[in-house]
């Protein structure tokens with residue numbers, strides 16, 4: 020994920036935010052970058068229509084760009100298996116200068132953390148007498164710990180049975196075991212009669228003897244006998260000395276901000292990190308917390324922090340492509356900003372395609388066209404520029420869809436009230452106001468199909484009346500805004516419905532009226548009503 024730049028629009032994404040992310044990511048990838056479009060929220064019905072129409076999957080949801088534990092670039096990858104020897108563990112701890120090491124089982128899953136103090140404690144209690152009775156290990160650990168080579172027979176597999184014996188003890192009838200000796204003379208054709216699993220010969224030079232007729236495995240080490248005993252005791256596998264100590268383990272997907280306090284409070288100095296499969300990813304210390312690789316991101320269709328993804332302050336913003344006013348954006352490093360006073364981000368992205376000399380794929384062109392038609396309400400919005408219209412015409416040629424027909428289908432799909440009941444329509448965007456002595460509710464919904472919605476007028480009125488009864492509103496005004504014809508159909512109920520007639524100079528017929536040119540509750544309705552209510 021780290022090498023991939025994430026491209027996304029604003030929260031509560033509209034069609035421009037989604038389609039421009041996809042289109043810009045496609046352009047970037049065509050010029051050899053690794054990018055991925057993302058979305059910061061649910062896809063609305065309009066965008067869903069566009070994506071389905073042009074057969075493109077919705078981007079994945081991105082909830083945060085806060086760095087995860089797995090984003091820390093430093094740390095130690097060394098692990099040891101629970102069957103490895105104490106000697107191996109000590110060598111790694113010394114070499115890496117760590118006080119603890121993750122121990123994994125045969126499936127590479129984290130089993131425990133081995134602390135150097137556990138080795139010290141075990142070592143103090145360990146005696147070479149009965150060592151293999153009390154601590155299990157296998158023959159290869161002994162071979163490796165002694166830095167020895169096999170000079171006769173075959174090294175047995177698995178766990179060592181028996182214990183350390185001298186040749187004499189064995190010959191005197193002691194049980195089976197591993198023999199450590201400097202004496203090669205006594206190894207003869209009778210040796211196989213005894214139950215010896217391994218003979219370790221300690222001598223400066225490799226013995227120049229023919230062990231013909233002997234099958235017992237023999238290894239040679241250059242260590243003297245005292246060193247050999249020391250290293251044999253270190254050959255026991257770490258599994259023997261693991262205690263059931265509890266320790267803090269982290270997951271690669273943990274957010275650093277969530278775990279750092281816990282890490283600081285813990286007296287553990289080294290923390291194992293496991294991946295989603297429970298396998299060890301690495302270990303880190305507190306000091307590594309600052310070594311994070313931040314997410315690279317490109318913002319489209321927005322430039323304000325408040326509208327962007329959670330954790331944006333931790334990300335590296337490479338570019339901004341936007342058509343909104345610039346707010347409070349502050350960055351640590353210079354970045355590429357592409358801002359144009361046009362009606363839609365996709366209008367800018369079209370130019371970026373041209374500048375890069377890259378052809379636009381048919382389906383991507385369809386999404387870009389959708390974004391322009393959506394943002395400009397098929398060129399009816401006052402934010403539309405000549406450039407938006409020109410670009411839309413070019414995209415129309417590439418996609419082959421008809422702007423007017425497709426644009427209308429797109430907006431209708433977006434304003435679809437399917438799956439919505441009367442209660443949803445009324446409360447979707449409802450606000451309460453105290454105006455003078457009046458308690459007033461004002462609901463608004465945008466649609467391209469006012470008549471379709473008005474067919475449900477009786478149901479809508481029932482819900483409005485219910486809200487009036489429950490909340491003692493003096494008036495409930497429902498504003499059904501026709502986004503294509505620039506005006507609003509209103510339904511007004513309540514004892515003070517006459518306020519609306521005075522405010523807008525209209526006559527309510529069957530509780531409704533048409534307010535020509537009125538589309539903004541904030542700018543065109545609330546102030547006018549307020550004036551009348553307070554006079």
Ligand SMILES: [Mn+2]
Nearest residue numbers: 035320364394
């Ligand atoms: Mn936009």
